[in-house]
Amino acid sequence: MAKLYFIIILTVIFSFPVNAGQAKVYVWRDENGVLVFSDSPRADAEEVKVRDDTLTLPSVDTSILDIKPQVIDESYEVVITQPENNATIRDNSGSVYISGGIKPIFKRGHKIQLYLDGNPHKKPQTHSMFALRNIDRGEHQIKMDLIDDKGKVIASSEAVTFYMHRTSVN
16 A cells, blocks of 8 residues: 555656746647647647657757867068168168068067168167168178067068168278
8 A cells, every 4th residue: 555655656746847947838720720839828729738858959060160269370471572682772871771571460569670780770660661871881681580579589581682882982
């Protein structure tokens, strides 16, 4: 007899819905004969018995999606665009205008250091255009380094040779 009561109690407990907050679903046919499903009851609606296993959504295969974070390519290229390599500059004041380019983009915080004959020319600056004054006659080499906001050289140009031609007073 105790077993019978135990079985009845278990049956009653397991007959309650697992999700007590589950909404009821009602179905009826509208004036055109189309089936309508709703969570709002009507006088002519029938309640649909919903099984819990029908509410389980199939898993979605996300392996085809590109959901990996993109890695930004931080490889830079620095080129000296002016003067051209082996160019002769004819200027009696010894002035040379130097221009460079940075790819892919010159970011805020980056600086350019110009080197003249292996020595740094002034302090690094935030643009790649330089004006050199009173450069001696003869052969000279220039080079540019791109420096990040932490002071690390992240790219360098090839060295460019130019020849300064100034008239002599001899």
